[in-house]
Amino acid sequence: MSAEKSFPHGDTAWFQRDRFGMFIHWGLYSMPARHEWIRNKEAIQDEDYQIYFELFDPDMFNPKEWAKAAKDAGMKYFVITAKHHEGFCLWDSKYTDYKATNTPAGRDLLKEVIDAFRAEGLKVGLYYSLIDWHHPDFTIDTLHPMTRHNSMPVEERQKINASRDMAKYRKYMLDQIEELLTNYGKIDILWFDFSYPQAKPDGKGKDDWGSEDIIKLIRKLQPHVIIDNRLDLPGASDIVTPEQYTPKRGMTDENGKPVVWEGCQTFSGSWGYYRDEMSWKTPELCIQMLIHHVSRGGNMLMNVGPTSRGYIDSRAMNRLEAFGKWMKYHSRSIYNCTSAPEEFEEPLDCRYTYNPETNRLYLHIFSWPHKKVVIPGIGNRIRYIQLLNDGSECLFTVKDGSSGTHMFEKGTPGDADVLLPDLKPDVAVPVLEIFLKQGNERGTGKKEENQLV
Numbered sequence: 292m293s294a295e296k297s298f299p300h301g302d303t304a305w306f307q308r309d310r311f312g313m314f315i316h317w318g319l320y321s322m323p324a325r326h327e328w329i330r331n332k333e334a335i336q337d338e339d340y341q342i343y344f345e346l347f348d349p350d351m352f353n354p355k356e357w358a359k360a361a362k363d364a365g366m367k368y369f370v371i372t373a374k375h376h377e378g379f380c381l382w383d384s385k386y387t388d389y390k391a392t393n394t395p396a397g398r399d400l401l402k403e404v405i406d407a408f409r410a411e412g413l414k415v416g417l418y419y420s421l422i423d424w425h426h427p428d429f430t431i432d433t434l435h436p437m438t439r440h441n442s443m444p445v446e447e448r449q450k451i452n453a454s455r456d457m458a459k460y461r462k463y464m465l466d467q468i469e470e471l472l473t474n475y476g477k478i479d480i481l482w483f484d485f486s487y488p489q490a491k492p493d494g495k496g497k498d499d500w501g502s503e504d505i506i507k508l509i510r511k512l513q514p515h516v517i518i519d520n521r522l523d524l525p526g527a528s529d530i531v532t533p534e535q536y537t538p539k540r541g542m543t544d545e546n547g548k549p550v551v552w553e554g555c556q557t558f559s560g561s562w563g564y565y566r567d568e569m570s571w572k573t574p575e576l577c578i579q580m581l582i583h584h585v586s587r588g589g590n591m592l593m594n595v596g597p598t599s600r601g602y603i604d605s606r607a608m609n610r611l612e613a614f615g616k617w618m619k620y621h622s623r624s625i626y627n628c629t630s631a632p633e634e635f636e637e638p639l640d641c642r643y644t645y646n647p648e649t650n651r652l653y654l655h656i657f658s659w660p661h662k663k664v665v666i667p668g669i670g671n672r673i674r675y676i677q678l679l680n681d682g683s684e685c686l687f688t689v690k691d692g693s694s695g696t697h698m699f700e701k702g703t704p705g706d707a708d709v710l711l712p713d714l715k716p717d718v719a720v721p722v723l724e725i726f727l728k729q730g731n732e733r734g735t736g737k738k739e740e741n742q743l744v
């Protein structure tokens with residue numbers, strides 16, 4: 292038994308139905324366009340980073356376009372970087388001058404984004420960086436640009452830190468979180484990033500952030516908010532957030548109990564706009580990733596990094612549109628779905644999702660096979676099967692172990708052979724919708740093997 296404290300929790304019911312969200316990383320780092328960690332990676336000091344603040348002017352910023360792109364892609368919620376590690380605030384915070392209002396942009400950009408997404412019916416999530424490389428009281432540590440990749444002697448670091456006061460920074464965070472939860476209506480998700488207590492010699496964790504006070508404040512102001520698990524406070528979070536990998540199985544706690552989780556993913560490796568990055572995933576792979584997340588009982592938060600002029604570039608738009616095209620016909624296998632009951636074994640190159648309310652199984656075929664897909668051990672459970680994209684019936688036989696012929700494999704008793712068209716339907720990932728029998732229902736569409744000859 293762990294001595295974990297117990298904390299009240301937010302509302303994850305909608306989250307587990309909606310499954311698909313948009314992450315937005317947007318800040319000053321969109322100007323150098325070389326990763327949102329650029330201050331760390333290139334050890335850029337405050338005075339040299341200031342140029343981006345002075346010139347930040349997103350003249351083509353139109354959050355209605357972003358919101359429409361997200362909605363058309365099938366996304367149901369979004370999470371935007373209100374403040375990233377660079378410390379720059381997209382909103383008009385009264386606790387800092389380092390904010391959009393004081394750049395050539397000259398206004399509260401966060402508010403416009405929230406209004407636009409809300410108008411499209413998406414739920415609202417805010418990312419708030421615990422790390423802050425601009426705040427004068429944030430002690431410099433192993434990740435901080437000032438240590439120049441830890442090349443600064445420890446004594447010098449200590450000397451600088453003697454004039455910094457994390458208690459003041461904790462207060463700053465509480466004030467800002469209060470502001471975000473007070474001035475922008477109902478917030479559905481708060482996404483804190485991140486803790487690194489293990490990083491030597493001076494990583495930061497829950498005591499540095501004052502995580503308990505943060506949680507208390509949130510639960511007081513907006514108790515339903517979903518909080519991520521990066522505050523380093525066991526038992527206090529609502530979701531687990533694997534990053535840049537897709538878990539092989541559903542995620543569980545240390546006692547093996549399933550947890551609510553959301554994988555966050557990028558189209559190209561970086562979160563902020565990165566002009567020269569070439570590792571863009573294919574649209575098909577992006578769609579497969581979404582399916583995989585839901586098939587393991589999770590959500591996917593797919594990231595876009597808008598340009599410094601304020602639009603989403605064509606590479607990202609192209610992938611968002613591919614999601615939309617696929618979701619138009621297949622969202623039924625994503626929304627309200629989760630992993631299939633354990634008894635259903637996934638066929639080769641396929642992923643299942645399952646809707647417990649309708650009792651339908653969705654078989655996503657990642658690699659189109661020749662003539663048939665074999666569903667292992669499904670026995671007498673199938674009532675009807677159709678291709679989801681056009682609702683056309685797929686005939687099937689359940690193997691009984693009788694001898695094969697030169698045209699039919701003997702197969703394993705209980706496996707079902709589902710006949711497929713030779714040509715893969717014209718969709719990125721075809722899906723079979725399998726209506727399972729309830730009780731003694733009679734199956735239709737089933738043909739004996741010899742009738743198919």
Ligand code: GLC
Nearest residue numbers: 316327328484485534555562
């Ligand atoms: C990280 C990175 C970051 C990104 C985030 C998204 O831990 O620090 O730049 O915002 O993950 O999950």
